[in-house]
Amino acid sequence: MAGSCVGESDGLTFWVAEQKDYDDVMSISVKIYGGNDYLPHRYAGWMTEPDRVVILGRRDGKLVALESGLIVDEGCTVVVEGLRVCPSERGRGVARVIQRFADQYIQQLYPSVRTKRQTKADDPSAGPTQALSKFTELGRRAALSFIGEADSFEGFVSHLRNKLHSTTGSEPGGSVPQMVLIEDEQHLKNILLDPELPSRVQLPGGAIIQDWQPLQPIKGNLEILARRNLTWLADKPERPSFLSFYTPPYPIPYKGGSLRFNIDMFAETRSVPKRALAGHFEKVRERREVKGRVMVHVYLNKSLWEGVREFCEGYTGVRRCREYWEQLFLERGM
Numbered sequence: 298m299a300g301s302c303v304g305e306s307d308g309l310t311f312w313v314a315e316q317k318d319y320d321d322v323m324s325i326s327v328k329i330y331g332g333n334d335y336l337p338h339r340y341a342g343w344m345t346e347p348d349r350v351v352i353l354g355r356r357d358g359k360l361v362a363l364e365s366g367l368i369v370d371e372g373c374t375v376v377v378e379g380l381r382v383c384p385s386e387r388g389r390g391v392a393r394v395i396q397r398f399a400d401q402y403i404q405q406l407y408p409s410v411r412t413k414r415q416t417k418a419d420d421p422s423a424g425p426t427q428a429l430s431k432f433t434e435l436g437r438r439a440a441l442s443f444i445g446e447a448d449s450f451e452g453f454v455s456h457l458r459n460k461l462h463s464t465t466g467s468e469p470g471g472s473v474p475q476m477v478l479i480e481d482e483q484h485l486k487n488i489l490l491d492p493e494l495p496s497r498v499q500l501p502g503g504a505i506i507q508d509w510q511p512l513q514p515i516k517g518n519l520e521i522l523a524r525r526n527l528t529w530l531a532d533k534p535e536r537p538s539f540l541s542f543y544t545p546p547y548p549i550p551y552k553g554g555s556l557r558f559n560i561d562m563f564a565e566t567r568s569v570p571k572r573a574l575a576g577h578f579e580k581v582r583e584r585r586e587v588k589g590r591v592m593v594h595v596y597l598n599k600s601l602w603e604g605v606r607e608f609c610e611g612y613t614g615v616r617r618c619r620e621y622w623e624q625l626f627l628e629r630g631m
Contacts, residue, residue: 350368351363364395435501436500436506439622440622442622443617477533501626543581558593564601
């Protein structure tokens with residue numbers, strides 16, 4: 298085992314992850330997140346991402362756990378991600394041990410970090426979320442999930458467009474208000490650094506949550522958002538009251554291989570999310586970014602979930618694959 302041990306605790310030794318550890322990491326990741334695991338796709342990028350720390354826990358040389366943290370908010374915050382424990386070690390406190398060590402190690406490397414943030418999936422029908430007593434809930438968004446074959450999305454986009462025309466009273470090919478595509482870097486910077494943006498578009502906890510990563514709309518986080526290659530849509534070019542983006546679809550292990558397509562929306566207005574959803578699907582279709590089986594997750598204000606759900610229904614090639622669930626945004630001091 299190459300590399301050097303960076304610590305030990307409770308029978309575990311801890312190591313900074315390397316690319317050569319990929320197969321071991323995948324071996325403890327089977328069936329994580331119901332096949333929606335992002336790590337097989339992102340692991341290589343994590344190895345070189347600036348201000349990213351990935352810690353492995355081993356017992357007797359065998360990999361048993363992983364935890365990662367990304368330093369954001371100009372060095373004040375760590376966003377923790379990727380926690381996993383091999384099946385044979387679950388229920389033995391291993392997650393707690395590696396989390397505690399990772400917190401300490403990150404603070405040694407980045408003494409300015411004072412806050413730990415994370416996002417977590419929650420099923421409200423299952424009752425109160427446990428083991429979060431040390432965290433403060435900063436925000437909560439609804440999640441809408443559906444699935445279909447890429448070949449079906451051509452018809453699905455037409456289905457959505459027809460629904461938009463019927464709700465606005467315009468004829469097919471008529472004038473449904475179009476979303477504004479934000480492509481210019483300076484234009485986007487001006488929008489994101491507007492101090493009124495968080496209240497105007499109802500950012501949860503004042504943060505832009507990009508594919509489960511909460512980032513304050515401040516200058517130091519713009520480079521992080523830029524390297525995500527996002528496609529941004531707004532309801533108007535200046536001082537938007539609705540903002541949305543999609544993360545480029547990426548492969549996940551679901552059912553032997555699928556694509557995951559995440560759309561994040563920020564606002565409370567009820568009509569614009571439908572136009573934005575159709576606009577995002579049109580963009581991925583134009584760019585031919587999807588193929589095979591595609592799982593779509595839309596994250597939005599809870600008050601908008603039912604309307605967008607109804608908007609997406611009625612086309613046989615795309616179906617909802619999960620009941621209502623939520624995304625929690627949590628914080629605690631280090």
